[in-house]
Amino acid sequence: MNLKVLYFASIREKVGTGAEEFELPAGVATVDALRQHLRARGGAWAEALAEGKLLRTAVNQDMVPGAAPVKAGDEIAFFPPVTGG
């Protein structure tokens, strides 16, 4: 089962894609670890997902902290703090 990873708003624009699917990378067990894995792509990825940058994350459409677990088949989303209303 693949991971589905979604990007929204300024993050989506920076990395140049809104969604992708790939296999859960070995050793990735949390949202933070996945973020670090994506950051290692360098360039816009390193910038958009930079450490210390205020981001929100969701696993299976529930907002969760970075320490939340990730498993194969999950839908993970990275986005900036929300600004609706």
Add this chain to the structure above:
Amino acid sequence: MRISVQREDFDLGAEVKAIALNNAKIGAVASFIGLVRDINDGAKVGAMTLEHYPGMTEKALEKILAEARSRWEILDCTIIHRFGELKPTDQIVLVVVASGHRGDAFAACEFLMDYLKTRAPFWKKEQTPEGGRWVESRESDDQAAERWK
């Protein structure tokens, strides 16, 4: 209870009527409408695009409403949030809360907006004379949500 995430505009009068009709237990209806302003953070805003996370948005709004219902008597509620292209003076969001008495209706309406602003996955991008820019989240919004804890 009705939650809608939609492109289309809404009509406050029609929504209030739909909520209060045929339920004689409702003694109070409070509502809030958020609008697009033509100025923000010192720049003129010509247009706005609202992006959201289809699927999660509806789920997040349902959770926020469930939280409100656990705190106050809510006999009926409508939440409508628009997405897509909007321009100044356009309506963005509607919250209507019906209750037996005004205290619950006012409080729940304010709570729903405070939580929506910090928990529902919407993002605003403004078009200004200098180009497009994503609206930054405000600490005052976090503080507004915090006070309900």
